[in-house]
Amino acid sequence: MTPISWQDARAAVHAAGAKVAAGRPSVAVPLAEADGLTLAGPLVARTPLPAFPTSSIDGYAVRGAGPWKVTGRILAGRPAAPLTDDGTCVEIATGAMVPEGTTTILRVEDATVSALVEGTPRAPREWRDVGEECAAGEELLPAGTTVTPGVLGLAASCGYDELAVVPAPRVATIVFGDELLTAGDPGDGRVRDALGPQVPGWLRRLGAVPAPPVGPVPDTLEAHVDALRSAVETGADVICTTGGTMRGPVDHLHPALAALDAEYVVNQVAVRPGFPMLVAALPDGRFVAGLPGNPQSAIVALVSLVVPLLAGLTGRPLPVLSPVTLGAGVPGRGDYTHLALVAQDPAGTYSPLPHAGSSMLRGLSRAAGFAVIPPRSEGTSGATAALVPLP
Numbered sequence: 001m002t003p004i005s006w007q008d009a010r011a012a013v014h015a016a017g018a019k020v021a022a023g024r025p026s027v028a029v030p031l032a033e034a035d036g037l038t039l040a041g042p043l044v045a046r047t048p049l050p051a052f053p054t055s056s057i058d059g060y061a062v063r064g065a066g067p068w069k070v071t072g073r074i075l076a077g078r079p080a081a082p083l084t085d086d087g088t089c090v091e092i093a094t095g096a097m098v099p100e101g102t103t104t105i106l107r108v109e110d111a112t113v114s115a116l117v118e119g120t121p122r123a124p125r126e127w128r129d130v131g132e133e134c135a136a137g138e139e140l141l142p143a144g145t146t147v148t149p150g151v152l153g154l155a156a157s158c159g160y161d162e163l164a165v166v167p168a169p170r171v172a173t174i175v176f177g178d179e180l181l182t183a184g185d186p187g188d189g190r191v192r193d194a195l196g197p198q199v200p201g202w203l204r205r206l207g208a209v210p211a212p213p214v215g216p217v218p219d220t221l222e223a224h225v226d227a228l229r230s231a232v233e234t235g236a237d238v239i240c241t242t243g244g245t246m247r248g249p250v251d252h253l254h255p256a257l258a259a260l261d262a263e264y265v266v267n268q269v270a271v272r273p274g275f276p277m278l279v280a281a282l283p284d285g286r287f288v289a290g291l292p293g294n295p296q297s298a299i300v301a302l303v304s305l306v307v308p309l310l311a312g313l314t315g316r317p318l319p320v321l322s323p324v325t326l327g328a329g330v331p332g333r334g335d336y337t338h339l340a341l342v343a344q345d346p347a348g349t350y351s352p353l354p355h356a357g358s359s360m361l362r363g364l365s366r367a368a369g370f371a372v373i374p375p376r377s378e379g380t381s382g383a384t385a386a387l388v389p390l391p
């Protein structure tokens with residue numbers, strides 16, 4: 001089998017997720033519950049912003065030439081009665097509505113106040129016009145935008161109480177492997193499960209709703225099929241499995257997927273480490289992401305396939321990878337893409353970490369992400385490389 005290229009795998013998985021997402025309804029949630037979710041449609045301004053002419057200073061809203069007689073005061077939060085006569089003014093607070101008929105606004109620090117108010121107003125006039133930021137009906141943000149606190153503030157400022165969002169995908173984690181311990185010290189052929197404790201946390205940082213990990217699931221085909229069926233019954237949109245992606249004597253993932261009539265979206269990717277990674281679609285539109293058992297390889301699979309899958313499922317674009325400058329050389333991996341663990345140097349460049357073997361987690365635990373070294377190339381100090389960030 002020729003593995004698909006890493007770039008093509010990301011695109012294929014993203015497209016598969018997006019196809020499923022296109023058929024799903026959005027949900028309306030209160031602003032307070034929308035942080036981190038994805039806009040299901042464009043955010044359209046309900047009102048112009050500002051919605052009324054607004055003073056940007058504390059001072060006097062004046063009409064005509066000065067000096068001016070003070071006829072009242074307008075504070076923020078009240079409707080303003082018009083200024084009808086030349087030579088009059090009202091005291092005005094920052095954020096207050098500018099009365100109709102105002103010629104300009106004089107800053108309090110530029111005003112001489114006795115029986116009348118005198119002074120020279122500054123140019124340009126110091127108020128914000130209706131619609132200066134946006135018109136009613138204007139598209140402020142496209143569908144697929146991640147709702148950040150900034151988005152929530154913008155939505156609130158133009159009148160939204162709720163937002164139409166794509167619900168966060170629910171993701172199950174199933175850990176395979178008879179050799180795994182869930183407590184105590186490793187030894188005598190047993191290793192600690194290092195994926196159950198970390199995969200849900202990465203998923204949560206990616207905006208998914210992770211279920212607690214299930215397993216270790218015994219190394220039988222029946223137990224594998226049962227575990228996958230149970231995860232489907234919990235309503236998981238994506239099921240991440242760990243281990244069993246190869247064809248060893250107790251690697252049951254592929255036969256279990258066949259038993260569930262799953263179809264591969266990608267099966268093996270030309271990337272090191274982690275090439276046995278896969279994503280398969282179940283007949284009802286759920287996905288299984290097979291993460292290899294070697295712990296670092298599993299996380300390479302998570303950032304390579306699960307990140308684009310979740311982006312597709314939530315209507316977000318395929319994440320664009322930012323270039324970083326390498327602070328040291330990074331070897332290539334022949335015809336495969338190399339995802340090399342890197343950390344940020346004090347100078348701001350990114351350099352490879354020691355203890356970066358596929359079975360190791362020491363490097364990963366202090367990494368910023370993976371530098372992407374394309375096939376048939378190597379990274380040199382001072383060159384740029386795309387960074388796949390750890391979430």
Ligand SMILES: Nc1nc2c(c(=O)[nH]1)N[C@H]1C(S)=C(S)[C@@H](COP(=O)(O)OP(=O)(O)OC[C@H]3O[C@@H](n4cnc5c(N)ncnc54)[C@H](O)[C@@H]3O)O[C@H]1N2
Pocket residue numbers: 175176177179180191192193194195196242243244245246247248251274275276291292293294295297358
């Ligand atoms: N004949 C070949 N054997 C292997 C190849 C190969 O090309 N030919 N590739 C190797 C590579 S690369 C990887 S990656 C692994 C993938 O193996 P599986 O996904 O089938 O995973 P397992 O065999 O179950 O486990 C591999 C390794 O990882 C340890 N492991 C598994 N789960 C956990 C966990 N939750 N926490 C900590 N460690 C875990 C497991 O004990 C094994 O040491 O296949 C290679 N073999």
Ligand code: MOO
Pocket residue numbers: 272273274275276292294297298358359
């Ligand atoms: O590709 Mo495996 O994932 O090197 O350890």
